[in-house]
Amino acid sequence: MSKQTQSQDEAQDSLEELGLDDGDYGFIISADGQLKHLFTPEEFALYPPKTVQRILKIFGIKDINEVGFSDTDDGLNTLH
Numbered sequence: 028m029s030k031q032t033q034s035q036d037e038a039q040d041s042l043e044e045l046g047l048d049d050g051d052y053g054f055i056i057s058a059d060g061q062l063k064h065l066f067t068p069e070e071f072a073l074y075p076p077k078t079v080q081r082i083l084k085i086f087g088i089k090d091i092n093e094v095g096f097s098d099t100d101d102g103l104n105t106l107h
Contacts, residue, residue: 052079062086065094 047053052075055064067075074080075091088094 052076054082067091 050068051066052068053064053066054062057063073092075083079091083089083091
């Protein structure tokens, strides 16, 4: 098994331990409130559930389809 495949398998096992399913949304937020990462279901609806929309609004994200993260983002949005 290659190192990359092993890492992917370990990541998948970790997600399963958390009880995450293919249809889940997830937000990784730093200690200072910066949105670091957002994951969505592969086949997410054009309009996510209301609760997800509320979380996106906190970060100033109006359209989930336009979210883009890169290593050069300067703190996309932070919680106050």
